[in-house]
Amino acid sequence: MKDSKIKAIIIIKALKLVLLVLIFLQLFFTYQIIESQNNSLKNQNNQLIVEVSEDMLKSITRLNSALIICAEQAESCNDNQTRIFTAELNSYLFEFMRLAAAEKKLVSTVAMHNIDRVKVHIAQYNALSDTQLLQKQITPTLEHISTTLNDVINAYHYNLKEQTEYHILLLILISLLILVVSIFHYFYSNKYIKQLIHKSDDLTHLFHHVLNRIKDLDLKAIKSRLSSINTNPNEKKIYSLLLFSFEKLENEKLKTDLYQRLYNLLGYEIRGITNTIQGGVKLLAVDKDERELVLAKDVITATHTLENLAENFNQLSNIDISKDDNIVNLNKLSSDLIVLLASKSKNLSKSIECYVDNTLPLTFYGHQTGLFWLLLMQMSDALATQGYEQILLTINCSGTKRVDQLKISLNFYLYSSDYSSIDSIEQLPWSKSHKTLITNKALARTLIGKIKNYQVTRQVIDNTSCFSTSFDIQPERYQTQTSLLVDKKILICGASAIQTNVLDKMLTEQGADVVVANTPNDIFKSINQLDDNDGILLTNTIKGVKLNTFCKIIKARLGKKNIKIFLSVSTSNQVKEVFEHIDHIFYHPCPPSDFISNMLEHLEKDHDDTAVALPKLLIVEDDKLQQFILKKILSDFEYECETMDDGQQVVDNLDKLDHDIIFMDCIMPNLGGVDATKRIRAYEKQHKKQPSIIIGATALTSNEEHKLCIDAGMDYVLHKPYKKDVIYASLKKYIAIGKIK
Numbered sequence: 237m238k239d240s241k242i243k244a245i246i247i248i249k250a251l252k253l254v255l256l257v258l259i260f261l262q263l264f265f266t267y268q269i270i271e272s273q274n275n276s277l278k279n280q281n282n283q284l285i286v287e288v289s290e291d292m293l294k295s296i297t298r299l300n301s302a303l304i305i306c307a308e309q310a311e312s313c314n315d316n317q318t319r320i321f322t323a324e325l326n327s328y329l330f331e332f333m334r335l336a337a338a339e340k341k342l343v344s345t346v347a348m349h350n351i352d353r354v355k356v357h358i359a360q361y362n363a364l365s366d367t368q369l370l371q372k373q374i375t376p377t378l379e380h381i382s383t384t385l386n387d388v389i390n391a392y393h394y395n396l397k398e399q400t401e402y403h404i405l406l407l408i409l410i411s412l413l414i415l416v417v418s419i420f421h422y423f424y425s426n427k428y429i430k431q432l433i434h435k436s437d438d439l440t441h442l443f444h445h446v447l448n449r450i451k452d453l454d455l456k457a458i459k460s461r462l463s464s465i466n467t468n469p470n471e472k473k474i475y476s477l478l479l480f481s482f483e484k485l486e487n488e489k490l491k492t493d494l495y496q497r498l499y500n501l502l503g504y505e506i507r508g509i510t511n512t513i514q515g516g517v518k519l520l521a522v523d524k525d526e527r528e529l530v531l532a533k534d535v536i537t538a539t540h541t542l543e544n545l546a547e548n549f550n551q552l553s554n555i556d557i558s559k560d561d562n563i564v565n566l567n568k569l570s571s572d573l574i575v576l577l578a579s580k581s582k583n584l585s586k587s588i589e590c591y592v593d594n595t596l597p598l599t600f601y602g603h604q605t606g607l608f609w610l611l612l613m614q615m616s617d618a619l620a621t622q623g624y625e626q627i628l629l630t631i632n633c634s635g636t637k638r639v640d641q642l643k644i645s646l647n648f649y650l651y652s653s654d655y656s657s658i659d660s661i662e663q664l665p666w667s668k669s670h671k672t673l674i675t676n677k678a679l680a681r682t683l684i685g686k687i688k689n690y691q692v693t694r695q696v697i698d699n700t701s702c703f704s705t706s707f708d709i710q711p712e713r714y715q716t717q718t719s720l721l722v723d724k725k726i727l728i729c730g731a732s733a734i735q736t737n738v739l740d741k742m743l744t745e746q747g748a749d750v751v752v753a754n755t756p757n758d759i760f761k762s763i764n765q766l767d768d769n770d771g772i773l774l775t776n777t778i779k780g781v782k783l784n785t786f787c788k789i790i791k792a793r794l795g796k797k798n799i800k801i802f803l804s805v806s807t808s809n810q811v812k813e814v815f816e817h818i819d820h821i822f823y824h825p826c827p828p829s830d831f832i833s834n835m836l837e838h839l840e841k842d843h844d845d846t847a848v849a850l851p852k853l854l855i856v857e858d859d860k861l862q863q864f865i866l867k868k869i870l871s872d873f874e875y876e877c878e879t880m881d882d883g884q885q886v887v888d889n890l891d892k893l894d895h896d897i898i899f900m901d902c903i904m905p906n907l908g909g910v911d912a913t914k915r916i917r918a919y920e921k922q923h924k925k926q927p928s929i930i931i932g933a934t935a936l937t938s939n940e941e942h943k944l945c946i947d948a949g950m951d952y953v954l955h956k957p958y959k960k961d962v963i964y965a966s967l968k969k970y971i972a973i974g975k976i977k
Contacts, residue, residue, distance in 0.1 A: 248425055258414045266407060285335045289385040292328040296378050299325055303371040318367055322358045329355055350380045438470075458482060490678045563712055564602040566644075570631055571827035572608060577615060577629065578825050586625050587806070590825040591658055591738045593632035594718055594745035597642065597711035606683030611705065613679075614692060615648050618703045624650035628661060628734060629825075641708050643689075651700040657737040666702065669695040674703075720836050722747035727762050729753040730775030730804070735824065739773060739804065742828050743835075756781050760793065768798040769839050775824075776805040787817040800838050851896035851967075853877035856886055856912070857933070858904040862956065866899060866933075869963050883912025890919045895928055897967070902934040902945055902953075909933075910948045917949035931966055933958070 299321040306318065329351050354377050361370040458479045461467050467475070574590045581588040619627070628649040633642045647662075655661050672694045680690040690707040726748050730736040740750050753759045756778060766772070772790065776783065783803075790801060800819040804826070820838050822831060853875055857863040863879055870877050878895070880886055884907040886893065893916070900909040913930055920927050932945040932953040945953045954962060 248428060255414065255417050258410055258417060261410050285332070286389055288328060288332045288335060289389055292325070292332060293382055293385050295321065295325045295328050296382055300375070300378060303367065303375065306367045307371055315365060315367065319362070322361060326355060326358050350377050350384065353377050354381060562601065562603045563599050564604045564607060565599050566596050567598065567827070567829045569604060569608055571829065573611060573615070574629070574825050574827050576612060577619070580616060580619055581627060582806070584619060586619070586627055588627040588629065588825055589734050589738050590629045591631070591741060592828045594715065596631065596633050596644070597709070597714050599712040600709040601712055602687040602709060603684055607687065610679060610683050611646065614703065614705065618648055618650065622650045622701055624652050624699070624701065626651050628658065630658060630662070636708055641710055643706055643708055646705040648703040648705070649700060653699045654733070656733045658734070658741065661700065664697050664700065666695055666697065669697050671695050718745070719747040720832055724839055725749040725751065725766055725770040727751045727753055727759060727766060727772045729756065729759050729778060731779045732775065735775055735804075742831060746832055756786060759790065763793055766797070766799050771800040771802055771835065771839055773802045773804065776803070784817070791817045802835065802838070851875070852894065854895040854898045855879045856883060856898060856904070856909065857901045858882050859901070862901070862958070866958050866963075869958060869960050872960070873964060873967065875967070883907035883909055886912050887915050890916065893928070897929045897931065899931050899933060900950065902932050902941070910944060913945075913948040913950050
């Protein structure tokens with residue numbers, strides 16, 4: 237049926253093509269007839285030859301008449317009249333020869349010879365004036381010329397008529413062909429249209445038949461009809477389209493469910509992060525000492541987490557798992573997961589540790605955003621539904637049957653027992669425990685693209701639950717830096733065995749020589765084993781000591797040795813004043829890439845580099861007395877500072893301004909501190925300079941004045957008169973920035 241339909245369409249199109257060709261030919265030959273007529277008229281040479289021939293015949297007739305009169309009636313012969321007729325004929329002969337030279341087809345050579353003879357005879361007559369001799373010589377020649385001229389005129393008209401008749405005949409023939417083809421096309425098209433109408437009626441009947449049954453159809457019934465041998469081809473086409481629509485609808489339902497869960501999860505995370513931000517801001521508004529900088533760290537971390545969540549969620553809407561160039565960066569994936577899981581665990585008052593194997597590939601083929609959200613939803617559900625307070629996330633890899641693939645395993649342990657190490661959890665009899673498969677295949681198929689064999693299982697042993705996620709990947713790039721801490725010795729002390737073990741494994745895998753001190757006394761015993769550019773890593777879980785005093789004592793015991801002290805904490809509340817004695821603070825769980833790179837950076841610094849350089853200070857104050865008081869306070873803290881008398885002086889020297897801290901009076905003549913601050917911030921932004929810390933100073937205490945200064949770009953606002961302890965607290969905040977930012 238399909239072949240006959242194609243054949244009919246081809247025939248109809250061929251007939252249309254033939255019809256168009258014939259019509260074109262008809263138009264062409266019509267044009268040729270008109271053009272030939274025009275060409276005949278436009279061919280001036282032929283036309284002139286005919287005209288001259290006709291005039292020459294008349295002239296010959298007149299000359300013959302004159303010669304006959306002269307022969308019969310000599311007394312009546314007018315020699316002047318004969319000369320006029322010969323001169324006229326001679327001019328026509330000359331014109332005829334000129335035209336005939338360009339059109340030799342119409343005039344024969346004999347005719348031209350006769351014309352030459354006539355010209356000779358006329359020349360003799362003009363010389364001798366003998367009419368009788370002229371008549372005797374010229375009469376036979378003129379008869380031949382007359383015959384020749386008549387032949388020229390007749391040939392011209394005959395050719396024109398013959399050409400016109402030929403074109404008319406072709407035109408009639410083509411018109412008949414057009415008529416025949418048109419009739420054939422009409423009857424064949426009419427037959428084909430009737431067949432189409434018949435088939436359309438059959439399809440309409442089939443459509444109504446399916447429509448009456450569609451209310452009772454489901455996915456299973458459609459597949460059954462498609463597989464039935466009693467279903468005709470057209471009906472199968474309809475059911476195929478219905479099957480496609482049903483499957484697409486199911487996929488849309490799955491996506492709707494996915495997005496609903498994502499919205500719920502995102503809303504939960506945003507609420508927790510918002511609470512952290514609000515709490516931090518409230519405390520910042522109450523506390524006026526150096527702790528507000530530490531609290532600001534929590535605010536910055538929370539907003540950064542919110543930013544990452546929003547970015548990942550926006551990317552999810554543009555997910556295209558079919559692309560071949562999708563690459564997953566495992567370092568970024570693990571870092572994002574760790575940061576968000578740590579934030580959620582903190583909101584749920586749970587403790588989390590994370591260990592990432594150093595042998596994992598750097599990148600592999602897959603979709604980063606889709607995999608991130610799939611893992612985050614799964615682990616967030618586990619956090620929310622399980623009542624355990626301790627969590628451990630391990631990420632490692634192993635081989636598969638295929639040489640070009642690896643298996644990535646993420647084990648999410650939730651427990652309430654005390655374990656001494658990661659191995660003690662992994663060596664539990666998991667192989668004997670019942671394994672429940674909880675893979676959401678629909679979500680996995682929608683989100684992760686080229687990642688194969690994605691599987692999620694759940695196992696429980698006593699007070700420990702394990703959610704294990706595994707999938708096969710094709711690596712794209714491998715880790716290149718795996719021994720960054722070779723020749724470095726790190727002394728670790730902490731009360732949490734799991735936390736200490738995680739830190740120990742991460743450092744050991746990078747080549748570090750790790751010594752674990754179980755008690756504070758063990759630290760003092762082991763300090764002598766450390767050399768320059770080694771480090772001490774303390775955790776906030778050390779029991780029985782005041783962390784601030786303990787760090788101060790360690791700092792004193794180290795003396796001038798270039799040994800760095802690091803602190804790993806879970807919240808900023810545990811930092812307080814301890815940062816004065818610490819080289820760098822980590823917030824655990826810390827992503828391994830950030831942890832190792834920051835530790836290496838500080839270990840390799842020389843002792844002189846780690847010392848906090850005194851900041852360059854500038855006082856902008858129009859009151860000389862207040863200027864002197866502030867400069868005296870800063871000098872007592874061993875700071876050197878420059879002074880300027882108003883904001884205009886500062887603006888005039890913006891290109892020379894390289895101070896770390898600027899104490900800016902808010903109200904001054906010429907240019908006040910608020911306007912000067914705005915211009916300083918604009919200059920820093922335009923020239924991409926590191927912003928200075930601007931501390932405003934005002935005698936006004938209203939909230940409006942304070943807000944005006946902050947909106948202008950000031951970092952802090954102090955109230956006059958200057959107080960030594962307030963000035964000192966502000967400077968301590970600046971020193972702490974390098975350790976906590």
